[in-house]
Amino acid sequence: MRELLPDQVAVKFLQYFFKEFTKNKSLFTSVHIARKRLEHFNNRFPNATWLPTLCIRESALDTRFTWNELRNSMIKLPPRILKLLAGLLIGGVIIVSLSLIGQSCPEKPIFSFQFRQQIWKRLFPKKCLAYRSGLPTQRESLYGDSTTWARIRREVDQRIQEMQPKFKLKYTEHETEPPGSGTGITMLLNGQLDFAQSSRHITDKESYQARQNGFDIREIPVAINAIAVAVHPNLDVTGLTISQLKAIYTGKITKWSEVGGPNLAITPYSRKKEAGGTVNYFVVAILEGEEFGKNVQFTYNTTEAIRKVANDPGGIYYASAADIVPQCTIKSLPLETMIRLLRLIRSLLFPQVSVRKTTTTR
Template identity: 50%
Template sequence: MDNTNQRKALVNGEVGLFIRGLIIGKVLTIMVIGGLLWWLLKSNFLTRNSINSSSQNINSLSTTVSTFQTVTNVPNASFNYGGSTAWASIRQLVDSQIQSDRPELQLRYVNPVNGSPGSSSGIRMLLDGKLDFAQSSRPLTDEEQAIAKERGFTLKERQVGRDGIAVVVNPSLNVPGLTVDQLQQIYLGKITNWNQVGGTNLAITPLSQRPKDADTVIFPSNSNLKGQAFGSNVQYVYSTTEAVRQLSKTPGSVYYASARSVLPQCSVKALPLGSTSGKFITPYRKPQVSPEQCLHQRNQLNTQAIKDGSYPMIANLFVIIKQNKGREQQIGNAYANLLLTDQGQKAIRQAGFVEVR
């Protein structure tokens, strides 16, 4: 009997040990699995937080708006500048904002003593040391770069906006449009009557600034017509204002200039232009405002056609900077940097031009 009880006690003890072993094993297994799950969840959580943090930082950077106040290396001094008449609305709106936000910078517009104001005369004055930087609505020429090199420095152009070149005529003239080639042939004296381009039998009177003072050009530097002399029938004017006056008096006259400058004028009509006949694009947003409506509503620049390049005559707006490691280079770069901020580009758009960024 005692032996039987001992055997039962031994068996029960072994069973108890076995059960305790199973329980301990399960607990250890659960602890290992739980630890592994905790590690995985923690890693995933930290990764998500890192991604979210990076995303927030990127979003924060992408929404940062550059302003006139954020531009560095703006000199504390007074500077002379000048050049393109197409920039008139920029000088009126944008430059006044710059001087309000950065009062340490004072800008003084200077007209040429001889000749009419424009891109060419402004660059010439910069070369001669009469300006600290220039505003231009055309690229630099090889000749201008050569003169700069002779004088011990170079010139740099920094684009800050876009405009179109508009061709304007007397409102009474009935012409469907012109190709770029036809316009060039008119100024070379090869096309002399409007009936040669689909108009009435009326002599053409081309108006232009003198090439040495020109604000915009219709013979690009990469054109075969570069350097060609205008026809003898071209009449030269001092400014766009003078040209507009003559256009209103002379039915057969024609003039080309900054679209932003001439489109709002009530006494002239802008012609559609095309690279080829029959594919004319208007420099203004349709519908065209009639002279009768013009006092209350002005024609606006066709910004979409300028942006996508479908309008065939574009005028890029450049800050021309003297590369001489001196005060002129510092102010030229600072002025371009101001115009290329988000605030500057918005102001250029408000001034009626197309931004570049």
């Protein structure tokens, strides 16, 4: 399971899963039951039930995989190897909560408040609702169009209808333009929508255009969105720094061998900047205002991009974590934040390999 789940949800999922799996129920049945039992988390963590995803090779679908079969097929390992595996398991448990623990070394705290703020701003742009003041109450309210919102649209709409039965909602797409925050805000300004979901802030130009049209446009932050990077599942690259990601999308790095990978050309994929708020945020926060390189190939939407990366050994794409992480045909690539976290875990588990002297307080 490699999804970005809250710790308490992930722990409960594993408890529910192993409770069923150790009763000799099939792998798929155990996952299904465990996900079903996460439904009570939906009020606090919308869509918690669909985040745990099971990825399995087609060749494994011919046989029923159960706990008893797993135990019978286990290889007897020497005690020394078992101790090593136990250490790795402890390391895997530690990773769940280490993001909340500060580095003990006073010289350069990895998880300092300033560091968290910087990463929060880079990786977690706000998702907003942009709307015109004075929404109509006597007809259906038209709304759209951030693609990131698609994952939670059904649950949110259902909750709104339960709380305000007379408030009718109708999702509306543009007839020709690709879906995205920019498209939705443009439709709002043109009177085609009553409110729009956006994964970026309203620009000064858009606010001015609204006033020119005789109304005010406002935004309400309602959720936090994370960006994830996807590559081909067979790509042998441990991760990227933010600087390397920027260099790839500005055309300065063109081969994976330049970042520790194979001698393979990089194909960066992206949606067009004017269409989506996620793209707009990526340009501002990651590219720091620079233009996309000539090597970037633009796609109509995230679905198309994921298909291309799944069939392109050198492909790379970024999007909302909710769209990237659960996919089985691609894999999420760690950025520098996760690399730093893994280094911290390694230093805690294997302090004897540290290249500098440290003082340990017991």
